[in-house]
Amino acid sequence: MAYLFDTDAISELLRPRPVATYVSWLGRVPRDEQFTSAVVVGELFKGAYRSAARERHLENIEQLILPTVTVLPFDTAVARVFGRIRAELEERGQLLADADLQIAATAVHHGLELVTGNLRHFGRNQDLAISRALIEARGPD
Numbered sequence: 649m650a651y652l653f654d655t656d657a658i659s660e661l662l663r664p665r666p667v668a669t670y671v672s673w674l675g676r677v678p679r680d681e682q683f684t685s686a687v688v689v690g691e692l693f694k695g696a697y698r699s700a701a702r703e704r705h706l707e708n709i710e711q712l713i714l715p716t717v718t719v720l721p722f723d724t725a726v727a728r729v730f731g732r733i734r735a736e737l738e739e740r741g742q743l744l745a746d747a748d749l750q751i752a753a754t755a756v757h758h759g760l761e762l763v764t765g766n767l768r769h770f771g772r773n774q775d776l777a778i779s780r781a782l783i784e785a786r787g788p789d
Contacts, residue, residue: 649779650681652760653717654751655691655696657782658684660765662708670785677778683753687747720754733773742772752776 661665661674674682692713696705715778720726721771730753748766752773755762761777764770765786770778 650683650760651757651763651779652683652685652720652751652755652759653688654674654684654723654748654762654764654766654770655695655762656765658688658692658713658717658762659695660782662705662712667782667785670782673781673785679716680718682716682774683720683758685751686719686721687750687754689714689719708735720758722750722754726750726753733775737756737772744769744772749773 689709692709694707696702696709699705722730730749733753733756734746734749737749744752748769751763752770754760755777756773756775761779762770763779763782765782767778767780767783770776
C-alpha cells in the first residue's frame, strides 16, 4: 500500500518528540510508497514562515522532509477530482477547506491511502482511503 502524508502527518515527525509508534510504523513503509502533495509542502512552508524559528523550520523542510518523500503536483487531472469532490460535498452541505480537498483529491487520483490525524475533516469524503496509523498511534483524545 502506498501513502500520501498530509500536513498533520508530516508535522508530527518534526515535533521534538514524535509519537514513537508512528515513527516505527513509518520506518516499515518502503520509501517508494511515501508521497505528499505540493499543497502540503505549501502549508509546511507557510507554517515555517510564520514561525519565530523560521530558519530552523525551513531547514527541516528542505533537509529532512523533501529529500525523503515524493511530492505530487496539483495538476489538471487532480483538479478535476477536486472539482467533483467539492461539488459532492457542497450538495451534502459538508464544507471542507480547499487545501484539504486538494490534498484529498491528490490521494484519490493517485490511488493512495491518506495518512492524517484529522479523521473528522477527511472522513467526509467517501472516495478517500484513510490510514489510521497516526490516529491509532496518538490514541484517544
